Amino acid sequence: MLLFAAMLLLPPDVAQRLVGGALSDGLAYARLAELSDTIGPRLSGSAGAEAAVKWALQRLKDDGLAAHLEKVMVPHWVRGEERGEILSPAAHPLFLTALGGSVGTPQGGISGEVIEARSLPEIAALGERARGKIIFLNHTMGQKGGYGDFVGLRTHGPAEAGRVGASAVLLRSLATGSLRSPHTGATNYEAAGPKIPGAAVSVEDAELIHRLLQRGPVKVRLTLGCHSLPDVESANVVGEVRGRETPDEVVLLGAHLDSWDLATGATDDGAGVVIVMEAARLVAREHPRRTVRAVLYMNEENGLAGGKGYAAAHQSELARHVAALEADSGAGRPIGVSVQAGEGGAAQLRPWLGALESLGLAEAADGDAGGADISPLEPFSVPMIAVQQDTSHYFETHHSAADTLDKVQPEALAKTAAAVAVVAYALAEMPQPLPRPPPKAPRESREPPKPAAH
Template identity: 35%
Template sequence: MSFKSGLLAGVFALGLFSTPALAQDAATIAAAETLRDQALNDNIAYEYTRDVTTLFGPRPAGADTDHAAAAWAADWMRAHGFENVRVETFPLVGWNRGAESVEIVGVGAQKLSAAALGHSIATPAEGIEAEIVHFTSLDALNAAPVGSLNGKIAVVDAGQMPRTRDGSGYGPLSRVRSQGPKAAKDRGAVAFVMRSAGSDHHRMPHTGTTGYHDGVVPLPSFALSAPDADQVARLVAAGQPIRMKLFSSASTYETHSQNVIGEIRGATRPDEVIVLGSHMDSWDLGTGAIDDAAGGGITLATAKIIADAGRPARTIRVVLYGAEEVAQPTDHGNGGGAYVRNIGAEIEKHIIAGESDLGADNIYDLGLPPGTQNSEFAQKALAVLAPLGIAAGGEERFGGVDIAPLARNGVPVFGLSQDATRYFDLHHTADDTFDKIDPVQMRQNVAAWVALVKLIADSEVDFRAIAAANTASIASN
């Protein structure tokens, strides 16, 4: 018996809990604690992550491995007791990396470690050779006069991403990746190169999607590993004119991706749906273990552990979203958007959603929807999560890329914040492989998800009504 359960038992003995409602509440808390402790000794999430990364390797959106992994995951759900399992497809522009190279030519000639950004267009067959113009920020590139980069290669080195627990340094660098090629093109550049959006100092570049603008990717675009970006910066500081030669045979093709959906039907309120999200696709350089096979393992294990103890009151639906990683010529929200379009009016019965997409290292805080951070439910949840080292976090409104379309359509979201200190060392690199998963920390993730989702599933809390009222109150003020 846990400390909390023992305390509740003592309170009952004193007769302080006398109503059926309070007794039911205490039983729900005790059940959540029991499942939390059970999950700390359960390896199903770790085994799922091992299998999907081993059997299918990289799973670029729309590729054959993406399709095969989705079919396998649907079979996995069926074999583990999930219901209403289905694979829902949607059209997609896929991308093949092809061959690529980046080097300095002429004075200081040397090969550089680089990778094309996702959905980058190819160079001409002979490559692109030109002088570089070096910028230390996206703002500096945007401030360059139109025409000042005619025939040049724009290089943006916005500095090394800091290692932080919340991963907050990533956003500014991802904007360089998505917006930089367009800014460079507008000023006459023939190609774009950036320092990788990562916190490591390994000689491994970080890929990641660049942006479509008016339906096209403007330029051939590449990311340098951190040591190579430093090398270029030193040459620039020494006053050395630099010429680069870039080559890419990247190409796009028409294909599809898919969402894999399965659920544990609720016993008494099956129409009230809790969505647990992650994404199935990965980048092609590694095997997508931390990004994001781990999230699939965590959410699937959560639903299964809860179901094995008896049906929850509400339905728990796990969605392995497709094509989270890639931009598209027209932004329809990829897997998250497809899911919202397919459920239609059923979205009104979606009471809350959460997403696991930041690796599998320890969870340290809980974010709840507007209006619920200081509620009775929050107090219960934090009491159950406290033994895992989890404290109260801030208000959660966005939730993650895949469940953002749900959030924009009125579905409240929660967040269990994972420690991202080392995540961006590995993110979008060849080093994103299964050996980077720490099984002990992954079990802590599952325990947190199981405890929280069990409490939500068996509660009477109307998160939608609370969030809507809170949002309306803020707007009126």
């Protein structure tokens, strides 16, 4: 019955052009190679980020979309030199990298004794014992729990450690696998609070520090040259497929153009950028009822200026944003569709998605969906849709020097682009938009994310 309905709702020739185009044209991977290899790292404020903005604008125009830039001011943090070593009980190099936004160390670095903590409350409980020490933040990501369980250690650890008088923080990298590469990511200070340097050490170095601490005192030194420069003008890149019947109703497809500076961000989030571009290109040829808008955000990694700026600039339109989808989970194959809408959302979308069966996806289900850049739309009751991907290898290279093109399998990338194209077309063509969910409070005022299933 459902299958029959699926055939009726998504015409087979449309499904064939969307899925077939993504799988056979090879454009997503070709563009990812261009973005990763010829533009390179794209941290906000960098020359690479600006080159990526120009590139994306041109490629959207090449695809026949109406494309323009929307200005945002972004932070400009630069890494500088960084090194570290264990001084005693024996000399070892430390493979470390500064957390994004961290202050640097004084000339000559910071040395001191290490003290271990495993949670934000444990930092607070150290009290006076932490004064002048370097706090080592250990955790079990990879063995027990996922990114969402531990990312708070990175975003708030140095701020908390500064409050108890520590001199610096070494965080065990947030990673599920490691060949001794450290993984960066943003840390946030409180405006009025102390600002102490924070760096991530590789998983192997974290294990070593932990073992040495079982034997007795451990002394380390770290030198970080990172610093912040004045904010820079940058832009979100927006491309539109104008709806043929109700152009003021918008299906938003998002991804972020910026990446960390350690590598080319092939999976975070170059993959998402080309998935969204490819979906928009394929949907444009089908002239759907509603507008499909690709938004390639700037500054997801260290500030969310693009996500917040878009929501502010388009506030008057958000009641007519009928759905938002963000591709920011790497380049893995698609495994399912999650629908965060009003009651009956997944049931309404499901009959349109029969074509996804051939791509190996599970049926659409109601559940959590969203993404950092589109999270500012949640208070406006915008339904959130996610094409879930296989992320089993994503956190091995995420935010590290190993996030490079060779980690991407062209076929998996093309399948995800196909799935996003089908979902985007369905959302833009179904006669009635999805029911809207109740408004959510802005993310900053919400509890940290629930533990991920993996």
